[in-house]
Amino acid sequence: MASVTINHARPLTRSAIWTLALAWLAVTLLPLAFVVFTSLKSQQDTFDSPVWALPSRFDWSHYASVLQGGFFTYLRNSLFVVGSSVLLIVVVSAMAAYALARLKFRFNKPLFALIIAGMIVPLHITLVPIYLMTKAIGLYDTPFALIGPYVATSLPVSIFILAEFMRQIPRELEEAAELDGCGPFTIFRKIFLPLSGPGIATVAIYNGIALWNEFIFAYVLTSSPGNRTLPLALWDFQGEYQSDIPAMLAVVTLTSLPLIVAYAFGQERIVKGMMAGSLKG
């Protein structure tokens, strides 16, 4: 009896599931297709033809004007801020993770718990004091203003990921090195850093993407276009191109492109990296 029900139920549930899957694919891709196609329309097209009509001809002029309008300054700032932040995050969190995962000292466990608790702090509570501090030390409206907050707020989750990773590294390696007379610094540099490669990659990918898209600190701590990062390019252009929908969507496409390209090359790694940092929520 039971096997009969399965045979009846299966094709039905299967087609229902596939319908849902394709429906969700449409839900995911249609807004993105709308962006790309509209960005290639002439402004006249957007008034004359229905929104879902394809462009009557591809009009690349918006892309040209955006690229000439300071886009590369934003891109350069993003590369600089995110690049140096990720480098610092990796070094600082790897050092801390090694101490917490492997060295014996009195407050190890409570310190680890405290740092992990940092993952749930809503970052907006730090916004006003960091804004005041940034003004006081004269870094306001420079790309450097972002690096400190970016590194610090990324540390809890990064230390967590790397400490978990380093706990898996066999103790025998460490003990052998100790017998050879290596101190903790050599052991860290020669054993833990090289063996933590995959963990470091995860930390770099997760934070790299989160910071690449970061909005609120960049918005509050910088103000002039020459010092702002890519997400802010969109914000600044929004005022400029308010009524020009295709131009606005060309900016969206251009600012989103770097990550999409990176994703095209390493989907698995990026998905894995972004999920690993998920505790931050």
Place this chain on the structure above:
Amino acid sequence: MNTHATAAALPVASRRHRSGRALAPALFLAPAVALLGMFLVYPLLQSFRLSLLEWNGLGENSVFVGLANWAVLAKDALFWHALGNNLLLGLFSVLIQLPIAMALALLLDKAGRGSRTLKILYFLPLLFSSVALGVIFKNIYDPNFGPVNAALQALGLPALAQDWLGDRRYALAAVTAVICWQNVPFYMILFLAGLASFPSDLREAATLDGASDSTIFWRIRLPHLQGTVRTAAMLAVIGSLRYFDLIYVMTGGGPEGASELMATYMYRTVFSSFQLGYGSTVASVMFLVVSLIAALGMRLTRRFETEV
């Protein structure tokens, strides 16, 4: 052991070695502790201190007002409305995102390798910055030029066309839809990992016993995923309590505060009304609410740490 012997034989080296060992934890931790202290702990405490002041943020003219800001906040209808919106966002995030994510995860799990392309495409929304998504969906919801209203008109339902973001009845729901659109694939991947950890022999045994797919799902796999589901729900709720980006970009909390969240209210109080003291009170309460709910949540999800 023979440490004494070695210590005696090599006094200098060993002393350097030992003091290096004692200092090592401090040296390894110093940069992290300094950065966390400066950009996380100090601002946190500072926020509480600022909450006791009345200050427009300019110059030295701040006035210590004690708990006056806290008393005002307790009766501030705008704040409670914002907190209510945070809770609504959390509730709908859980009710909308998790079931869709679970359904998609089950599909991908079943389809096996063939579903890799689907998975890759589903994940795309997570790569976009919230400003980009905000601009995209502001255009999509646009009452005059947006495809949503155009589609409703084409379907012969012009009565359903709305000013989605400009109408206080729909603004929060419209942004919530976008937040769900972006985050479903996140929970889908989380569930997919949970499903993959399901022992396949258990499933085979159940199938041999004649259990149907739906029985296997409800009786065996869903209980197995209980921990993952709880973690997901907690992440969704905490994420919603501290949410800021898309609401700020798409509606700015409006119209007339209709889609206000705690974080957007705090932002507006500080950077538009220049009430740094009161804004810091809002921030402090937000911190307390999130910590309290996160602590409760952690207790409910003891597998939290091993999960991801």
